[in-house]
């Protein structure tokens with residue numbers, strides 16, 4: 001049995017990752033592909049507990065180092081218990097955020113050293129990297145406006161517009177560094193146009209089945 005493909009969805013808050021996850025799952029299943037949908041931080045019982053710690057807006061101040069280590073602790077559990085077993089069984093894994101989010105939020109947003117993130121990435125992931133990353137990109141105000149409709153803010157959503165500008169810039173830098181893997185999707189358009197771009201970006205993976 002051939003190994004499954006690993007697809008990640010990235011972008012700032014409110015750009016439409018969760019909305020399009022469902023669309024992508026349906027698209028892949030239409031092509032008879034068995035899909036596991038998951039998310040980060042999270043995806044296992046322990047990793048979901050870590051997610052709650054990370055998002056809790058009322059916790060004691062979390063240091064930048066603690067935040068980075070919690071993100072990778074959750075990722076380690078997720079890879080071992082969900083991602084690797086699914087890929088080994090030939091399933092495709094569709095993940096709402098992965099390590100590009102760490103480069104964007106902890107690297108760009110928190111200004112942590114990229115070399116530190118790279119070391120943890122190599123330690124926790126070994127050779128595992130996504131086969132395809134769809135980076136949904138929109139001006140920060142657009143995403144914030146969409147996300148605001150939800151009401152209460154978690155610890156990240158309470159950050160400033162300046163923080164999210166740095167996050168966006170770091171994501172775009174990742175896309176420049178890895179143009180083969182990361183496909184930029186213009187998320188500031190009607191949903192049907194966003195989804196046409198997503199299908200175009202995924203076509204080569206599906207065609208090569």
Ligand code: Z5A
Pocket residue numbers: 011012013014015016017018019020040041071096097098099100101102103105106146147149156157187188189190191194
């Ligand atoms: N984090 C981190 O710091 N480091 C890491 O390594 C990882 C994560 C992995 C949790 O992420 C936080 O973890 C995240 C970074 C941090 N914090 N932030 N911010 P999350 O993915 O759970 O949180 P999120 O980014 O806030 O997700 P979100 O706000 O749910 O955004 P979304 O999933 O991209 O958007 P959506 O829910 O699909 O859409 C938002 C609204 O827009 C909704 O009403 C849609 O109907 C609407 N929408 C979507 N697309 C369109 C279009 N095209 N037109 C009009 N309206 C649209």
